[in-house]
Amino acid sequence: MTLKIGIIGCGGIATNKHMPALKKLTEVEMVAFCDVNEERADQAKETFGTTDAKIYTDYQELLKDSSIDVIHVCTPNNSHAEISIASLHADKHVMCEKPMAKTSKEARAMLEAAKETGKKLTIGYQNRFRTDSKYLHEICSDGELGDIYLGKAHAIRRRAVPTWGVFLDEEAQGGGPLIDIGTHALDLTLWMMGNYKPKYVVGNAYHKLSSTKNAANAWGPWDPEKFKVEDSAFGFITMENGASIMLEASWALNSLDVGEAKTSLSGTKGGADMRDGLRINGEDRGLLYSRQVELETGGVDFYDGEGADPASLEAESWINAIINDTEPVVKPEEALVVTEILEAIYKSSELGEPVFLTK
Structure with a gap:
């Protein structure tokens, strides 16, 4: 099973944490990249995406692609809820970067959307x-x-x-x-x-x-x-x-x-x-x-032992939760608190x- 992933927000946290970690996994492909700065999205595709990955500047257009299974939301805090909720209702599982949202009202709306849609939602607390x-x-x-x-x-x-x-x-x-x-x-x-x-x-x-x-x-x-x-x-x-x-x-x-x-x-x-x-x-x-x-x-x-970095373990655990239909390590109810x-x-x-x- 190969999950198709869309990245919304191609700034520092996506480039340094999410995309490198996902790139290591054989079970996923990053097939879509969205950023208000098209050049950033294009660079992300060149570094981490499939050869036919698509570029967007409007996340709503990306969400119309029914082949995408998972969305990673890596945007400023004030858009976490809006994009996550829209992604869940577009039938996508969502990994949202921390914090869950700018306000508790927005975070509660995210949790409700996850419950309504039955899609998985987790927050990026990689520590x-x-x-x-x-x-x-x-x-x-x-x-x-x-x-x-x-x-x-x-x-x-x-x-x-x-x-x-x-x-x-x-x-x-x-x-x-x-x-x-x-x-x-x-x-x-x-x-x-x-x-x-x-x-x-x-x-x-x-x-x-x-x-x-x-x-x-x-x-x-x-x-x-x-x-x-x-x-x-x-x-x-x-x-x-x-x-x-x-x-x-x-x-x-x-x-x-x-x-x-x-x-x-x-x-x-x-x-x-x-x-x-x-x-x-x-x-x-x-x-x-x-x-x-x-x-x-x-x-x-000359040997320091084996072990993946926290971001890679987070990504692996998240993808496994989707594939095996189990709860993610970071539950949205916990992130809401x-x-x-x-x-x-x-x-x-x-x-x-x-x-x-x-x-």
Whole structure:
């Protein structure tokens, strides 16, 4: 069985993550590429597509092709819902890049469309497929940490503001580091805890360093006039069962404690963190212990072990879910909760008060 895939949005995330990963799979062919910039779509076809792949600048025209089985949505956040919903109703399975949508209302509409059409929908949280993430999730699922009542979601950059595309455009993206990289850390933390029932959220989004001119930055100084999103944001989430989650996200912050797409967990039987590799801690026979998990499988000169990168594993898992008619690893119901919490942090910051999510 060969699945025919259409790519909508041929920018950086498609070129660097989705298309290279799909290209490795023998079960798929990329037969259509759509981008508002026709040159980008054409370049994507030349690099990743079949010889007869089609080029589009209007995604609605692409969706008319009944031979296409799967759509990958790799556009700015404000069009995730519109394109995903249209694709689902066009009888296509959909992989949408993170976050699920700009707003929770849009995310809920995506979930409803998936239910109505019976097509599969997943969101691009590829960090679940890292070796440390998979190992830690298995530990949590087996109950080794006990009842996990504290989670910390880390997404801190000292000075790494993306200055290209629409990252600094609040209308297109819905926010800055919180919705961009905070979303990965929060997804990991909720997944490890197995808890998707938030009660209320308190949060603050800051514009403290965005006005800095000629700032030190990984991709060169940003333009303060174009920096319309927060430079950092922090949230405290109380779950219905009383568990707490702290979320920290920044593109620019005066801190040496950096790291993104990481989680720290505390449970009744033990704890874990990704701050320095993967560490597990606890108490045994009246003594405290910590253990460092060796994530590399090598140990031989000139050989580092075998293992695919997270993006490739994500793509393989997604395609297998379609072929075998199983649930994707990232369920849309879970991604919806991530979007609800992120939206609540922004709203709490705006209102200066807690935001309740309990129905």
